[in-house]
Amino acid sequence: MATKEKEKKSPASAAPESIYINREISWLAFNLRVLQEAADPAVPLLERLKFLMIYQSNLEEFYRVRIGILSHRAILTPDKADPLSGMLPDAVINEVLRVTREQQSMMESIWKAIREELRANKADVLDFKKISKVDELMSKKLFGDIRGLLEPRLIDVNENLPFLWSGETYIIAFLGRAAEQKLCILPLNRVPAYLSFEIDGCQKIVLTAQLVRHFLPLLLKKENILQSAIVEVTRNADVFLSDVEDHADDDLRHKVSTMLTKRRREMPVRVRIYGKLSDTARALLLKKLRVPEDRVFAQNVPFDLSFRSCIGGAASLRYEERRPARDIGLKKGEYFSYIEKHDLLMCFPFQSMMPFVDLIYEAADDPEVLSIKITLYRMSGSSKIAAALAYAADKGKDVLCLLELRARFDEQNNIDYSEMLEDAGCRVIYGLPEHKVHSKLCVITRQHGGNFSRITQVGTGNYNEVTGEQYTDLSLITAREEAGLDAEAAFAALANGEIPPEAHNLWIAPLTFKPRLMEMLEREIAKGEKGRVAIKANALNNVDVMEKLIECSQAGVKVELFIRGICSLRPGVPGMTDNVTVRSVVGRWLEHSRIYSFGEGEEQRLFIGSGDMLNRNLERRVEAFIEAVTPDTREQLNAVLEALRNDREKSRLMLSDGTYVREKGGEGTSSQEALYRIFSVRKVSPAEEETAEAPAQEKAAAAAVPEKPRGGIRAWFKSIFS
Helix, strand or coil: CHHHHHHHCCHHHHCCHHHECCHHHHHHHHHHHHHHHHHCCCCCHHHHHHHHHHHHHHHHHHHHHHHHHHHHHHHHCCCCCCCCCCCCHHHHHHHHHHHHHHHHHHHHHHHHHHHHHHHHCCEEECCCCCCCHHHHHHHHHHHHHHHHHCCCEEEECCCCCCCCCCCCEEEEEEEECCCCEEEEEEECCCCCCEEEEEECCEEEEEEHHHHHHHCHHHHCCCCCEEEEEEEEEEECCCCCHHHCHHHCCCCHHHHHHHHHHHHHCCCEEEEEEECCCCHHHHHHHHHHHCCCHHHEEECCCCCCCHHHHHCCCCHHHCCCCCCCECCCCCCCCCHHHHHCCCCEEEEECCECCHHHHHHHHHHHHCCCEEEEEEEECCCCCCCHHHHHHHHHHHCCCEEEEEECCCCCCCHHHHHHHHHHHHHCCCEEECCCCCCEECCCEEEEEEEECCEEEEEEEEECCCCCCCHHHCEEEEEEEECCHHHHHHHHHHHHHHHCCCCCCCCCCCEECCCCHHHHHHHHHHHHHCCHHHCEEEEEECCECCHHHHHHHHHHHHCCCEEEEEECCCECECCCCCCCCCCEEEEEECCCCEECCCEEEECCHHHCEEEEECCCECHHHHHCEECEEEEECCHHHHHHHHHHHHHHHHCCCCEEEECCCCCEEECCCCCCCCHHHHHHHHHCCCCCCCCCCCCCCCCHHHHHHCCCCCCCCCCCHHHHHHHHCC
16 A cells, blocks of 8 residues: 555656647647537538637637747747647647648638538628629629728838738738839728628628739729738737836836737737738748748638628528526525525526626615625626626725736726726726736625625636626625635735735635645545546646646546646546546537536535636636535536536547547537526525515616617716716
């Protein structure tokens, strides 16, 4: 026995290199699963087109962030290998480029098939290489409509290119004759991505970039156009606040704004070209962009597929409607009395997020409520939760909003909200210098005479009504005093610019999450073959956690991992991970909830929270987790895990070589559909001693927030209180 214990101390030291998978390569395998959904004939046609859009969008962000980081590493620490795979930065980049090109071939085949099916369903995406005379005439008229918005810039071929902004589309044309060549750079940021018209019941979709390229001779009548292409540059987004601190004052909002400007001007990490250029023209363009040849991707798939939103057609082209259930059985004015006696678990997108909004309004109108404290990471463009918080501040409550300004690609949105919430009377603080605050945590404090009580909410996803209908997430609300005290202590520390202290009931990263996770895994190791671990998360790459999972497997513990995206641990490796299974669900909704389950039966411990098992979540972020302790909430979380176990339709099993396969017997086993059937009809009953219905003026104050007007977030927010 002692020998066994000694052997289990450092499983990674005895592990073959193949036990771990490089993070970037694992992520590309996830995006391949997204692409495979676009190719699945069982998925409705327009949903397949949506998966193709998601695949391209994912890849764009991946290059901006991960290849941006690797590019910096290749320059600064070229000899420092990835601790998991042993690959040097340049080797990882080369493998990423190879895999991307391999997937691109599949993407183009899928696009060709989708385009043909669209045409068969009377939605024709025009191909200007083989266009009918009627379509040509109609397209020419559309070109005339937008011509005034086009501003071509002509430069000598020896001049520097004007700056090409990241993610924006340009037409680049080579003009003149051999001796006197010029370049035309034509930005398309002022025109819509697509236009359309109808002929004989068939919708004709005109991609504006291709339209402009086709009719470029009408715009440049005096020029001899030699060749042209549609070009889009992807720039590095790996810019940190430390990069701009010397050029900004102590105002964090100003620093983040400066960072956003700098990010848009970073070096290119990828260039996409639609249309054929000669070798000479291509080489000249890349020289001007200062991009190596291997970072250039010539593709036949349009960069922008947003025209999907304008296509009508039969209902069979889309998923069957699945609306979030807005009624959970409680009305405004009934939440506090119910939660004081029962924990409440909600499961999105099968249930609506509006009950949480109603809870904030109820807190705003309750004379016993002293304060509302909440962490905000990503919010929707017209956030009902932000409106409810502003209403509470207007009603005299102390509303503290920790708004993380560094939520990547949502920085400007959060800057806008920080200013508006301050104007509405909320106290606004920001994340910590070295730690992003990624937790989804809210605590409402009440005073009854000399006694205080708290209602605490912990979630797995953002306070965002839009993604609340697109992502699978969980939210647990409780009146357990020990949870409320831990939450209050966390906010007190954050308000002072400090890391939250070790918590007793909640798990709060970075101090409490990882130690508690490791303790729970040790608990199961001690049980040997009777041990059980089931974890649903979005990503896994932390070496310490993976070593502990290997120990679990070696001790005979059954380990079930439901990891949507990055998973750097290979299952089924003899002597190492024999008892580990890894499944990934990619379906209609983005899997985003996190569940950590240890043991089974009465001894089972179940937690939900905001963090994955990535290095950043365990060590560099503030995350929050809460245990489900009531029979009702435990039953619901186990229902989620059971649905995942039984999914053979949208789940893929990872093999020991790191590849993923679908298991047989899939039709009708979708976990998401199963959970929709469970949660969309689930309701709770108000406590017996409910008070009378809220007065009319309170109900009116908590009514639906008006839709965002054209003036943007600021105008919309202002309209709420006008």
